[in-house]
Structures are given as structure tokens and as C-alpha cells.
Amino acid sequence: xxxxIIHEVGMRxxxxxxxxxxxxxxxxxxxxxxxxxxxxxxxxxxFVNPSKMPQMADTDxxxxxxxxxxxxxxxxxxxxxxxxxxxLERAVAVGVEMICMGISASETHSQKNTGMSxxxxxxxxxxxxxxxxxxxxxxxxxxxxxxxxxFEGKIDEGRVLSIIDKYLENGLTKISLADTAGHAYPQxxxxxxxxxxxxxxxxxxxCHFHNTYGLGMANVFASINSGVDSFEVAFGGLGxxxxxxxxxxNVSTEDMxxxxxxxxxxxxxxxEKLIALAKEVSAxxxxxxxxxxxKTGTLNY
Amino acid sequence: xxxxIIHEVGMRxxxxxxxxxxxxxxxxxxxxxxxxxxxxxxxxxxFVNPSKMPQMADTDxxxxxxxxxxxxxxxxxxxxxxxxxxxLERAVAVGVEMICMGISASETHSQKNTGMSxxxxxxxxxxxxxxxxxxxxxxxxxxxxxxxxxFEGKIDEGRVLSIIDKYLENGLTKISLADTAGHAYPQxxxxxxxxxxxxxxxxxxxCHFHNTYGLGMANVFASINSGVDSFEVAFGGLGxxxxxxxxxxNVSTEDMxxxxxxxxxxxxxxxEKLIALAKEVSAxxxxxxxxxxxKTGTLNY
Numbered sequence: 001x002x003x004x005i006i007h008e009v010g011m012r013x014x015x016x017x018x019x020x021x022x023x024x025x026x027x028x029x030x031x032x033x034x035x036x037x038x039x040x041x042x043x044x045x046x047f048v049n050p051s052k053m054p055q056m057a058d059t060d061x062x063x064x065x066x067x068x069x070x071x072x073x074x075x076x077x078x079x080x081x082x083x084x085x086x087x088l089e090r091a092v093a094v095g096v097e098m099i100c101m102g103i104s105a106s107e108t109h110s111q112k113n114t115g116m117s118x119x120x121x122x123x124x125x126x127x128x129x130x131x132x133x134x135x136x137x138x139x140x141x142x143x144x145x146x147x148x149x150x151f152e153g154k155i156d157e158g159r160v161l162s163i164i165d166k167y168l169e170n171g172l173t174k175i176s177l178a179d180t181a182g183h184a185y186p187q188x189x190x191x192x193x194x195x196x197x198x199x200x201x202x203x204x205x206x207c208h209f210h211n212t213y214g215l216g217m218a219n220v221f222a223s224i225n226s227g228v229d230s231f232e233v234a235f236g237g238l239g240x241x242x243x244x245x246x247x248x249x250n251v252s253t254e255d256m257x258x259x260x261x262x263x264x265x266x267x268x269x270x271x272e273k274l275i276a277l278a279k280e281v282s283a284x285x286x287x288x289x290x291x292x293x294x295k296t297g298t299l300n301y
Numbered sequence: 302x303x304x305x306i307i308h309e310v311g312m313r314x315x316x317x318x319x320x321x322x323x324x325x326x327x328x329x330x331x332x333x334x335x336x337x338x339x340x341x342x343x344x345x346x347x348f349v350n351p352s353k354m355p356q357m358a359d360t361d362x363x364x365x366x367x368x369x370x371x372x373x374x375x376x377x378x379x380x381x382x383x384x385x386x387x388x389l390e391r392a393v394a395v396g397v398e399m400i401c402m403g404i405s406a407s408e409t410h411s412q413k414n415t416g417m418s419x420x421x422x423x424x425x426x427x428x429x430x431x432x433x434x435x436x437x438x439x440x441x442x443x444x445x446x447x448x449x450x451x452f453e454g455k456i457d458e459g460r461v462l463s464i465i466d467k468y469l470e471n472g473l474t475k476i477s478l479a480d481t482a483g484h485a486y487p488q489x490x491x492x493x494x495x496x497x498x499x500x501x502x503x504x505x506x507x508c509h510f511h512n513t514y515g516l517g518m519a520n521v522f523a524s525i526n527s528g529v530d531s532f533e534v535a536f537g538g539l540g541x542x543x544x545x546x547x548x549x550x551n552v553s554t555e556d557m558x559x560x561x562x563x564x565x566x567x568x569x570x571x572x573e574k575l576i577a578l579a580k581e582v583s584a585x586x587x588x589x590x591x592x593x594x595x596k597t598g599t600l601n602y
Contacts, residue, residue, distance in 0.1 A: 185563040214593035264487040292515035
């Protein structure tokens with residue numbers, strides 16, 4: 001079993017659903033908690049049109065501030081999500097250290113999320129990814145709605161694999177499969193990641209699950225079995241895509257870390273600090289979050 | 302993969318934590334919903350001292366009523382839990398079709414739950430189980446707190462396996478591992494069930510998980526991987542042992558069935574009826590239950 005990398009996406013995928021805009025000083029406080037907790041990668045935000053998603057309006061500023069305060073190499077890698085060329089320019093300008101971008105395998109989700117068809121998105125995203133990689137950036141590409149779609153239901157596996165093949169043909173081997181709608185189930189997860197591994201054994205695989213139907217953590221386990229070594233999760237189990245149907249939270253960072261602790265893994269990441277953060281975020285939004293551990297407490301043996 | 306048998310324990314493990322005693326006519330209505338849903342086994346209750354657990358005071362009556370109304374062979378098997386010889390007598394008297402009994406691997410839990418030490422319980426339970434089996438009854442034996450204990454923390458695997466060995470020596474091969482406190486994690490589940498299978502390949506294995514730390518469904522998946530073919534679950538995710546610490550609900554029947562549907566399995570069991578029941582139970586107790594599916598709805602593809 002490899003390292004089990006924790007990619008914390010709560011600041012992006014966790015917050016983008018929230019109507020209540022989080023003040024920048026609060027965001028910075030939360031990011032600092034994540035840095036202190038020693039997660040591996042923090043997604044600070046997405047480079048989208050601020051008028052369409054006010055919660056993400058200060059993404060550029062957050063990168064500038066955090067990169068200035070915390071020198072690279074002595075803190076988590078900072079990732080950011082881009083949806084188009086304009087977003088990519090902004091991401092490069094502020095020095096995003098891992099640029100994430102993706103193509104939805106669902107036509108309806110692609111249109112609603114990006115205004116592009118899935119095939120148009122494919123051409124543009126692959127070009128963007130290749131250009132960004134050639135310019136020296138670390139790039140992660142994803143297939144969104146890879147396991148099913150809230151609008152369309154079943155997603156043809158052939159369509160998912162055709163996107164994967166295009167990524168691999170273009171040398172894009174850092175690949176995430178995102179279960180935007182939460183339809184994934186463990187056997188499907190093992191099968192699809194297995195297909196990628198059989199095509200490209202050296203691919204670096206990331207998973208991203210939503211817990212809509214209660215299968216998030218089972219899918220994490222299936223991913224570990226499949227050789228996935230990076231896990232996109234959100235503090236408190238916050239989140240969901242605003243442009244999907246029946247969205248639900250991400251797998252909770254502290255719940256997954258608690259599971260890793262049970263395996264004797266990643267004890268270098270502070271569960272205590274992540275639990276404190278989930279409590280703080282719950283208090284900020286004045287509601288109970290989906291995560292388990294921040295409510296039940298943790299096992300210490 | 303074998304049949305994936307659904308053993309519904311909500312009427313026992315689900316209700317025993319509830320202070321609000323469910324009137325008998327309501328219990329019968331819920332049991333009838335489970336019969337109509339076509340689950341495989343229904344645990345109607347436990348044969349315990351009614352003064353200690355008023356919620357279970359009418360267990361004998363429930364067996365009489367259901368057995369009279371619904372002839373055997375044309376409805377689910379009716380199981381019941383017994384803790385001692387007096388309970389076993391009562392169970393046999395009312396014709397329980399699968400008698401369940403167990404030994405806690407945790408000293409503290411054993412004392413609190415039964416007033417006996419784990420080793421005393423072992424001697425008595427094995428004698429009871431062997432006698433009941435010889436008298437022609439179907440008997441399932443379990444190890445409670447098999448994966449950890451809320452009071453004691455880590456449970457020595459050697460202790461769990463010594464109980465298993467005693468069961469097997471005495472011809473008791475229908476074995477359940479119960480994660481009373483919810484400490485189990487998937488790799489541990491695979492390991493422990495693997496140990497039983499390696500000792501006795503023909504053992505009939507059952508699992509029983511509580512979702513305290515959010516790992517219930519991941520443990521179900523691990524159990525399927527390990528050749529477990531029977532799953533103790535509770536409608537709505539109700540439940541927990543009143544004599545444990547930080548108890549939480551069982552894995553939810555309808556959530557697990559929804560997962561089985563995703564695999565194309567057990568479509569002969571009605572998810573719709575189980576969801577309606579979870580809604581009814583939620584309304585009865587006037588609170589939100591832990592299950593996911595009865596709130597989000599189901600995927601139909």
C-alpha cells in the first residue's frame with residue numbers, strides 16, 4: 001500500500017455549495033488549520049467567474065496570501081481548479097502548484113457545469129492540460145460524473161474510458177475519477193480504476209467520492225484496493241457540485257483519516273486539528289455537518 | 302458471490318435502545334412491512350428479562366402472533382436472540398426458527414450485557430447452543446465486540462479466535478462476528494473472517510456492523526470480499542446496544558439493499574417497501590434516522 005495522500009478540497013468543493021459567503025479572514029484561518037494539520041494538498045479554490053460563484057471570488061487572493069506567508073516545500077501543495085483558458089491563465093499567474101481540470105462524462109452535467117458539450121470540453125481541456133504541463137506545471141486531469149449522473153443516470157463506461165485514453169495518449173497520467181453525483185459502488189470503482197491501471201500501470205490515480213447514497217467510505221476502501229493513492233476529501237463532509245442533482249457532501253477528511261489511523265497509517269496528519277476545524281466550520285454555518293468523527297470523537301489505540 | 306442474505310435485526314437491535322416503547326400493534330405492522338418487503342430473516346426480539354428491557358417484553362407474543370398469521374416457508378425465517386438458559390427455554394417454547402446467541406470477547410461488555418465473565422459466558426453459551434442444535438433447532442452463534450470495545454478499546458484477536466475455535470470444535474459453524482461498538486475497519490474485517498474461513502471453509506458467516514465511525518458500509522463490502530453471505534442490518538439504521546459505550550446505529554437495511562441493487566443483486570427484495578418503513582419509523586420516533594436512502598431516494602437504473 002502506498003502513502004495514501006490526502007488532498008483536502010473542502011475550501012473549493014466544500015464551500016462552493018454554500019450560499020453564505022465565508023469572509024476571507026475566516027477562509028485563511030481554516031486554511032491555516034489545514035496547514036497545521038499537515039494534509040498533503042490543499043485545494044484553495046476554483047478560478048471561475050466570480051459573478052457566477054461569489055464564494056470563489058477571492059481565489060486568486062488566497063493563493064497570493066498563502067504563498068507569501070508559507071514558503072513552498074514547508075507546507076502542503078496548493079491546488080486549484082480551472083474550467084477554461086481564462087481560469088488557467090489566472091491559475092498560472094498566481095502560481096498554483098497543482099492545476100486540476102476535468103471533463104464530465106455526462107453531456108447534461110458538462111453543459112450545466114461548463115456550458116460546453118462533453119466532446120468540446122475534451123478538446124479544450126486536453127489542450128489546456130498539455131500546454132500547462134509543457135510550461136512546467138503539475139497537472140491533474142479528471143473525469144467527472146465517471147460513475148453515474150444525477151441527470152442522465154447510467155454513464156456509459158466506454159465514454160469514461162475514451163476520455164481516459166485521450167488523457168493517456170497525451171501523456172496526462174495524473175488522473176482523478178470523480179463521482180460527482182455519488183452513484184459509485186465499490187465493485188464499479190475497482191473495475192474502472194483497474195481498467196486505467198491495465199492501460200497504464202504507472203498512472204497516478206486519485207479518487208473523489210460524494211456520499212449521497214452512503215457508499216463514500218466503501219468506495220475509498222475499494223480505491224485503496226485498486227492502487228489509488230490520492231484521495232480528494234472535504235473537512236466535515238461538506239460539499240457537492242451546485243450544477244448536479246441530489247448533490248451530497250464529499251467523503252469527510254477526518255472520517256477518512258480516522259480510518260487511516262485504524263490501519264496504522266498517516267499518523268503524521270493531525271486528526272485532532274481536523275476535528276477542531278470541522279467543529280469550527282459547523283459552528284460557522286450553524287448546522288450539523290455530515291461527518292461522523294467530529295461528533296463521536298476518535299478511537300485512540 | 303453467494304446470495305447475500307438480509308437478516309433484519311431492527312425489531313431487536315434497532316428498538317432495544319429506544320426509550321419510547323413501541324405498541325404491539327405498531328410492531329406487528331412494521332414486521333408485516335418487512336415480510337412484504339421479502340427480507341430473508343427477521344429478528345423479532347430478544348428473550349430477556351422484561352423488567353430490564355421493557356421494549357422487548359412482548360417478544361414471546363410477537364412470535365406466537367406472526368407464526369400463527371404467516372405459515373412457515375411462505376415468509377421470512379423468524380430469529381430471536383437469547384442471553385441465557387431461561388431465554389432459550391422461552392425461545393424454544395414459541396418456536397423460534399433461528400436461535401441467535403453470543404459471547405462477548407470483551408470482559409467489560411460481557412459483564413455489563415450479561416452479568417457474566419466472557420469465559421463463564423463461553424461455557425454456558427456453548428452448552429446452550431449445542432443442546433439447542435441437538436434438539437433440532439437452527440442456531441447461530443456470535444462473537445460480540447469482535448473488533449474492539451467501547452470500554453476496553455483494542456480486543457485481542459487471540460481471544461476472538463479462541464471463541465471461534467471453541468465454536469468450531471463443538472460443531473457450531475453458523476457464526477456471526479458483531480462489531481458492537483463500531484470499531485471495525487475493512488482490512489480487519491477481511492483478516493478476521495479470513496481466519497475463520499481458513500479454519501473452516503464451510504462455515505456460514507454473518508456480519509453485524511454498527512456505523513459509529515462511518516465505516517459500516519465499507520465493512521459490508523469487506524465482508525462480501527471475505528465470503529460472508531449473511532448481513533445483520535436494521536431499517537433506518539436504527540439501533541445500538543444499550544450496554545456499550547458510544548453506541549451508534551446499525552448499518553441501514555435499505556442503504557445496504559440499495560448497494561446490492563447497484564450490483565444487480567437482490568432485486569427480489571422491495572427497496573420501496575423498506576424505504577416506506579424507514580419513513581414510518583422516523584415519523585413514529587419523531588426524529589431523523591441515520592439511513593441515507595430513505596432521505597435521498599433511490600437510483601433506478
